[in-house]
Amino acid sequence: MGLKRGPWTTEEDQILVGYINRYGHANWRALPKQAGLLRCGKSCRLRWMNYLRPDIKRGNLTKEEEDSIIRLHERLGNRWSAIAAKLPGRTDNEIKNVWHTHLKKLVGPNMASKDSQRKTPHRSMVKKKKVSPETGHDTAKLVSVSPEQSYSDFSSCATDSSTASAEISDSAVGAKDETCLAEELRDIDEKFWLETLAMADSAASMDIITTLEISPPPAAAVTDHFNLLSSSNGDDMDFWMEIFMRSGDLQELSQI
DNA sequence: AACAGATTCAACCGCATTCCA
DNA sequence: CTGGAATGCGGTTGAATCTGT
Structure with missing residues (x-):
């Protein structure tokens, strides 16, 4: 459909941030067209939510944050958005990635297998x-x-x-x-x-x-x-x- | 230095839910 | 009540980067 995919460029980021700062994001589907971006609304939303939002914390997770994720995951399973809601400035995608790359290993094989069994707590x-x-x-x-x-x-x-x-x-x-x-x-x-x-x-x-x-x-x-x-x-x-x-x-x- | 394998993480995909005409 | 559009979520992918040999 002529839409761009893959990594976002700095220019695209600037356009998206500029547009949202000025007009907000009431309608993601219409947003890219109105902002002049060759992206689908879904992609714009994801980019904003996971990367461009001003309240997003940068940098590695603190020990406290990691502990919180482990505790919350124990209770909530793979409900990343629910876990992210308890950690201001962290996104569900980030937490999911951190879990799979670091934390899953820390909690040990039992929990790891539990995690894989848990699959989609839908x-x-x-x-x-x-x-x-x-x-x-x-x-x-x-x-x-x-x-x-x-x-x-x-x-x-x-x-x-x-x-x-x-x-x-x-x-x-x-x-x-x-x-x-x-x-x-x-x-x-x-x-x-x-x-x-x-x-x-x-x-x-x-x-x-x-x-x-x-x-x-x-x-x-x-x-x-x-x-x-x-x-x-x-x-x-x-x-x-x-x-x-x-x-x-x-x-x-x-x-x- | 070169290569292979491992790791990371942004982005995509498919599906469920919500909203609204 | 119904169906389509919009949104949100979690799983997966793949390119970039790192690490070990």
């Missing part, structure tokens, strides 16, 4: 994990996916739950047929939700939620767990993510 699956009014589970969705998908999805959702480490061994994953595995996952899944929600229900958790300034916790969040689960939408994701993370902290603390 956000769609996280969202689809709505609770059916009758059964409390979206069974059809779980049964229809492959064992690998089910496991990676599960681990991404429940990475930090103690039940998440109610391990499904490699061999088990390989050996079980899809139906058996789906049933097992449903059991674990239910346990996970109950535990997580129980955490949210406790006064201690509410204190933490308050002090964390999670904004704003849905009014029904604690009083009506399952109704909320079945009606939860994207706006609540940050809230739930904090709950997942905090519940992990609470469990770690209780073990200590």
